[in-house]
Amino acid sequence: DAGITQSPRHKVTETGTPVTLRCHQTENHRYMYWYRQDPGHGLRLIHYSYGVKDTDKGEVSDGYSVSRSKTEDFLLTLESATSSQTSVYFCAISELAVWTDTQYFGPGTRLTVL
Amino acid sequence: GIQVEQSPPDLILQEGANSTLRCNFSDSVNNLQWFHQNPWGQLINLFYIPSGTKQNGRLSATTVATERYSLLYISSSQTTDSGVYFCAVESPGDSSYKLIFGSGTRLLVRP
Numbered sequence: 001d002a003g004i005t006q007s008p009r010h011k012v013t014e015t016g017t018p019v020t021l022r023c024h025q026t027e028n029h030r031y032m033y034w035y036r037q038d039p040g041h042g043l044r045l046i047h048y049s050y051g052v053k054d055t056d057k058g059e060v061s062d063g064y065s066v067s068r069s070k071t072e073d074f075l076l077t078l079e080s081a082t083s084s085q086t087s088v089y090f091c092a093i094s095e096l097a098v099w100t101d102t103q104y105f106g107p108g109t110r111l112t113v114l
Numbered sequence: 115g116i117q118v119e120q121s122p123p124d125l126i127l128q129e130g131a132n133s134t135l136r137c138n139f140s141d142s143v144n145n146l147q148w149f150h151q152n153p154w155g156q157l158i159n160l161f162y163i164p165s166g167t168k169q170n171g172r173l174s175a176t177t178v179a180t181e182r183y184s185l186l187y188i189s190s191s192q193t194t195d196s197g198v199y200f201c202a203v204e205s206p207g208d209s210s211y212k213l214i215f216g217s218g219t220r221l222l223v224r225p
Contacts, residue, residue: 033213042200042215059212090157102147103202103213105157 003027004106006091012112019078021109023091025071031094032074033103034058034066036087043090049074050097081113116141116205120216127191127223135186135219137201145204145213146177148186152197160186160199191223 003026013019023032034046035058045058047066055066063085065077078085091106117140127133137146148160161168161175163184168175172191177184188195198218205214 040217042217043202044215045212088155101145102159102162104159105149108155108157 004091004093004104006089006106006109008109009107010110012114013081014114015082016080019081019111019113021076021089021091021111023074023076023106025074025093027093027095027104028071029093029095030071031097031101032068033092033094034064034074034076035090035092036060036085037090037108038087046076046089078111081111083113085111086113087111115212116143116203116214118201118203118214118216120199120201120219122219123217124220125222127221129191129193129223129225131191131223132187132189133191133221135188135199135201135221137184137186137203137216139182139184139201139203139205141182141205143179143182143203143205146184147202147213148175148184149200149202150195150197151200151218157200188221191221193223193225196221196223 005024007022033048035043037043044060049055049068067075089109092103094101094103119138121136146164150158163175163177165179172189174187200218201216202213
């Protein structure tokens with residue numbers, strides 16, 4: 001299994017508070033991704049990174065920001081959490097670009113915004 | 115953007131039965147992957163298969179890119195095969211780096 005950890009694994013927070021989720025990998029892969037999984041929508045890409053300090057938006061990026069200061073860490077921040085951001089968040093990594101390579105997923109973080 | 119449809123949405127099998135899951139996509143693809151999400155939520159990559167056929171134990175997959183579909187075969191199903199199976203694609207017609215997921219096939223294998 002690819003060495004991917006996510007923290008925290010579960011979090012309950014209140015509307016309006018900032019929240020940061022962390023993804024850590026030990027594979028030294030260049031590409032990292034954040035997805036959210038919701039009933040009826042499957043997995044949707046939030047943001048991705050193609051290198052240190054190189055990030056770009058996915059299809060559902062509003063209300064989220066990311067940072068990648070080291071190869072092994074990719075942070076997802078909810079600037080001001082809303083109830084619509086209650087979801088399960090998955091981090092993924094790939095050694096090569098998405099069009100040529102396999103993605104490996106972390107265990108997920110279940111976030112509840114009250 | 116590219117559309118990904120999976121069928122059937124739900125499937126119930128008796129242990130030992132075989133099954134075929136289908137993934138249709140609306141445009142040409144560079145990448146197609148099959149994932150299994152187990153009942154504990156973990157997503158596990160099964161196949162990277164933009165074209166051709168691959169086999170791994172009781173599982174095999176075939177992608178016919180020219181006809182825009184992929185099939186996942188599960189033989190001699192076991193209760194541990196239960197979960198949701200996702201097909202995901204990346205299309206050159208969409209923006210780079212987007213892996214688009216289908217809505218999944220939920221499989222329950224009964225003992």
